[in-house]
Amino acid sequence: MMNSIILxxxxxxxxxxLLLLSxxxxxxxxxxxxxxxxxxxxxxxxxxxxxxxxxxxKARQVLKIHPETLIGLGLLISMGSGLLGIIAGKSYMAGLWxxxxxxxxxxxxxxxxxxxxxxxxxxxxxxxxxLTLFALAExxx
Amino acid sequence: MMNNLVILPIFVxxxxxxxxxxxxxxxxxxxxxxxxxVGATLAAGLLLQIVHQENHLVLHLGGWSAPFGIVLVAxxxxxxxxxxxxxxxxxxxxxxxxxxxERRKKLYYxxxxxxxxxxxxxxxxxxxxxxxxxxxxxxLIASFVLLALGGERRQLEGAFKYVAIxxxxxxxxxxxxxxxxxxxxxxxxxxxxxxxxxQPDSILINSTATLFLIAFGVKAALFPxxxxxxxxxxxPPTAVSAIFAGLLTKVGVYALIRSFTLFFNENFAVAQDLxxxxxxxxxxxxxxxxxxxxxxxxxxxxHIVSQIGYMIMGLALHTSLALxxxxxxxxxHIIVKTNLFLIGGIVEKLKGTGDLSKLGGLYKALPWLAVLxxxxxxxxxxxxxxxxxxxxxGLIKASLEIETYWIAGIALVVGIMTLFSMTKIWVEAFxxxxxxxxxxxxTQKNLKLLYAPAIIMAAMTIYLGLFGQSVFGxxxxxxxxxxxxxLYIEAVxxxxx
Amino acid sequence: xxxxxxxxxxxxxxxGVYCLLRRSLMKLIIGIALLxxxxxxxxxxxxxLKPASPPIIESDQQILQGNYADPLPQALVLTxxxxxxxxxxxxxxxxxxxYRATGHDDIQSxxxxxx
Numbered sequence: 058m059m060n061s062i063i064l065x066x067x068x069x070x071x072x073x074x075l076l077l078l079s080x081x082x083x084x085x086x087x088x089x090x091x092x093x094x095x096x097x098x099x100x101x102x103x104x105x106x107x108x109x110x111x112x113x114x115k116a117r118q119v120l121k122i123h124p125e126t127l128i129g130l131g132l133l134i135s136m137g138s139g140l141l142g143i144i145a146g147k148s149y150m151a152g153l154w155x156x157x158x159x160x161x162x163x164x165x166x167x168x169x170x171x172x173x174x175x176x177x178x179x180x181x182x183x184x185x186x187x188l189t190l191f192a193l194a195e196x197x198x
Numbered sequence: 199m200m201n202n203l204v205i206l207p208i209f210v211x212x213x214x215x216x217x218x219x220x221x222x223x224x225x226x227x228x229x230x231x232x233x234x235x236v237g238a239t240l241a242a243g244l245l246l247q248i249v250h251q252e253n254h255l256v257l258h259l260g261g262w263s264a265p266f267g268i269v270l271v272a273x274x275x276x277x278x279x280x281x282x283x284x285x286x287x288x289x290x291x292x293x294x295x296x297x298x299x300e301r302r303k304k305l306y307y308x309x310x311x312x313x314x315x316x317x318x319x320x321x322x323x324x325x326x327x328x329x330x331x332x333x334x335x336x337x338l339i340a341s342f343v344l345l346a347l348g349g350e351r352r353q354l355e356g357a358f359k360y361v362a363i364x365x366x367x368x369x370x371x372x373x374x375x376x377x378x379x380x381x382x383x384x385x386x387x388x389x390x391x392x393x394x395x396x397q398p399d400s401i402l403i404n405s406t407a408t409l410f411l412i413a414f415g416v417k418a419a420l421f422p423x424x425x426x427x428x429x430x431x432x433x434p435p436t437a438v439s440a441i442f443a444g445l446l447t448k449v450g451v452y453a454l455i456r457s458f459t460l461f462f463n464e465n466f467a468v469a470q471d472l473x474x475x476x477x478x479x480x481x482x483x484x485x486x487x488x489x490x491x492x493x494x495x496x497x498x499x500x501h502i503v504s505q506i507g508y509m510i511m512g513l514a515l516h517t518s519l520a521l522x523x524x525x526x527x528x529x530x531h532i533i534v535k536t537n538l539f540l541i542g543g544i545v546e547k548l549k550g551t552g553d554l555s556k557l558g559g560l561y562k563a564l565p566w567l568a569v570l571x572x573x574x575x576x577x578x579x580x581x582x583x584x585x586x587x588x589x590x591x592g593l594i595k596a597s598l599e600i601e602t603y604w605i606a607g608i609a610l611v612v613g614i615m616t617l618f619s620m621t622k623i624w625v626e627a628f629x630x631x632x633x634x635x636x637x638x639x640x641t642q643k644n645l646k647l648l649y650a651p652a653i654i655m656a657a658m659t660i661y662l663g664l665f666g667q668s669v670f671g672x673x674x675x676x677x678x679x680x681x682x683x684x685l686y687i688e689a690v691x692x693x694x695x
Numbered sequence: 696x697x698x699x700x701x702x703x704x705x706x707x708x709x710x711g712v713y714c715l716l717r718r719s720l721m722k723l724i725i726g727i728a729l730l731x732x733x734x735x736x737x738x739x740x741x742x743x744l745k746p747a748s749p750p751i752i753e754s755d756q757q758i759l760q761g762n763y764a765d766p767l768p769q770a771l772v773l774t775x776x777x778x779x780x781x782x783x784x785x786x787x788x789x790x791x792x793x794y795r796a797t798g799h800d801d802i803q804s805x806x807x808x809x810x
Contacts, residue, residue, distance in 0.1 A: 129219035150204045152259040329772055335778045351796040355805045358793055361786055365727045369734045376738035498788050
């Protein structure tokens with residue numbers, strides 16, 4: 058891997074901000090451009106920088122869990138979000154919203170099963186991208 | 199709400215696959231796969247029981263009413279298919295416990311297997327043409343990886359042909375769905391059927407029908423699109439080729455039957471001669487290809503092709519009896535063909551080869567294995583009183599009833615030649631003396647677990663043959679439903695026609 | 696616009712089929728990619744090609760007003776593109792492995808499983 062101090066430092070500094078940005082993209086996705094898919098890619102891009110800078114081993118340490126587990130959790134949350142519709146006595150995947158939920162500072166927050174579904178997509182896409190990325194980074198020619 | 203039950207045969211394999219990704223130890227994966235298989239089978243059985251009473255069970259996903267949202271529809275045909283594929287799923291899972299080596303298990307064999315079952319069940323249950331495309335892709339991606347898993351050279355070669363041809367067929371299917379949407383402005387299969395029923399025969403509908411015929415024909419291994427099948431099905435481990443042989447081509451057959459009885463029912467006469475011709479050619483080429491082969495799994499692969507011809511023949515005849523016989527044929531064929539592959543796999547495990555010229559003397563060494571092979575093999579050939587006889591009998595009776603004598607003749611001749619192929623395996627592998635002992639092959643121990651699924655499937659074959667009346671009655675009701683698409687349309691769109 | 700899209704679809708499909716018929720593994724994948732792009736364009740144009748506004752209901756309205764585009768083909772084509780992307784990625788990995796196993800980029804060298 059490249060041994061550039063600038064890249065190493067920026068990768069470390071940027072990772073939390075990129076993750077935060079990806080969460081913002083995830084949240085606004087219901088009504089505006091964004092969503093789980095693109096958010097997941099943004100989150101993975103933070104780790105791409107990390108792989109390019111500090112290296113793959115460090116990136117795995119920062120991620121802490123296996124990308125496979127991320128994919129599994131993401132898919133579980135996505136499909137599980139559909140079950141809430143059944144519990145509420147409607148069809149599978151029926152959209153349920155918590156209306157009037159407010160947080161200090163942020164104001165009105167839209168929470169509902171579509172957001173839960175998107176969180177699942179976010180995790181699955183991030184996991185898939187990282188799995189591919191790590192596999193590619195570990196190829197020894 | 200009861201209609202949420204329709205999602206279960208898709209949901210259970212999915213949850214299993216996902217949990218297998220999270221809990222990656224082989225023991226956990228085994229346990230999850232087995233319990234998932236049992237769960238999916240129970241759900242499918244319950245579904246069939248309910249549909250048996252109520253005819254249709256429709257789930258509007260997300261509460262969006264048809265034709266705006268995606269619907270899952272369980273009618274008799276789809277719930278029979280889901281039940282039989284779930285049963286095959288669990289039996290082949292049991293077989294894979296021994297058959298699949300540790301390395302492949304570590305490479306996510308079980309999650310992929312469950313995703314495959316999920317894709318197959320989804321394709322059977324969906325009532326939306328684009329959703330059908332998505333389920334096809336789920337099934338295909340899982341099958342691509344399963345086929346190439348392990349990375350042996352011949353596996354890669356087989357997988358490459360399979361992938362290339364199936365990707366082209368998916369593209370054609372998508373093009374057909376796009377053209378259909380441009381014409382009728384809906385994706386819901388019931389709504390498409392409703393809108394097409396008062397359309398005059400137009401070039402756009404005919405071209406869509408042709409695109410679907412080619413796309414599903416490739417998946418179903420119809421003549422002349424079947425060349426990928428004998429080139430790839432003998433390369434992966436036995437458990438993989440068995441589940442492929444049992445289920446994947448039948449998804450293509452299901453899609454053909456569904457689209458040609460639902461959408462193109464009014465203009466069926468246009469396609470009838472073409473389908474009959476294709477069915478005849480599929481039967482003949484398949485059985486001739488098998489006659490030329492000298493390896494158990496290669497012979498069986500070609501026989502899948504020829505048997506697909508029988509199913510399409512039933513669709514093309516398009517009478518109540520013919521469709522009932524087709525449904526019965528599909529049930530019989532899935533059980534028998536999966537079983538034959540499993541038994542072929544046991545022979546390969548014992549002797550290290552499936553080449554008939556090197557095999558021999560198995561009857562003397564293992565008479566029970568020979569009996570086990572005898573049942574599905576001669577059922578495939580159509581010997582009474584096994585299940586294949588009734589299936590073929592129904593088809594031939596149907597073709598005689600509407601005086602299409604030539605196809606009946608071809609079906610009979612192909613049946614005899616199937617018997618010839620099965621006798622060839624029987625004589626070469628079981629009856630003749632062993633040419634020389636294969637010294638360099640270490641026979642693995644603990645093969646008992648491999649026999650269990652084969653015995654269960656053989657029992658199912660005998661049951662279908664001796665007490666098949668109830669199943670045939672179910673098939674007759676299925677055929678009635680298929681020939682009256684208005685019932686399907688009314689159930690999905692919640693309207694009165 | 697319709698004629699132009701039709702020509703583009705035709706050209707992509709023709710290029711795709713031409714590449715499919717070549718003997719090289721890599722070109723075969725390129726052919727499949729081109730073919731699937733042409734099909735994506737068919738699906739995209741299925742909703743009709745016309746200048747229209749996005750199908751978003753204004754916050755003070757109950758139903759869509761005026762001349763709006765059909766959103767469904769766009770959703771479909773997005774799904775198809777993502778699926779196509781995954782399949783092409785898998786195919787590339789597959790031909791990479793095949794190339795490593797056989798040492799050839801020639802489809803003629805993959806005859807072992809046919810007979």
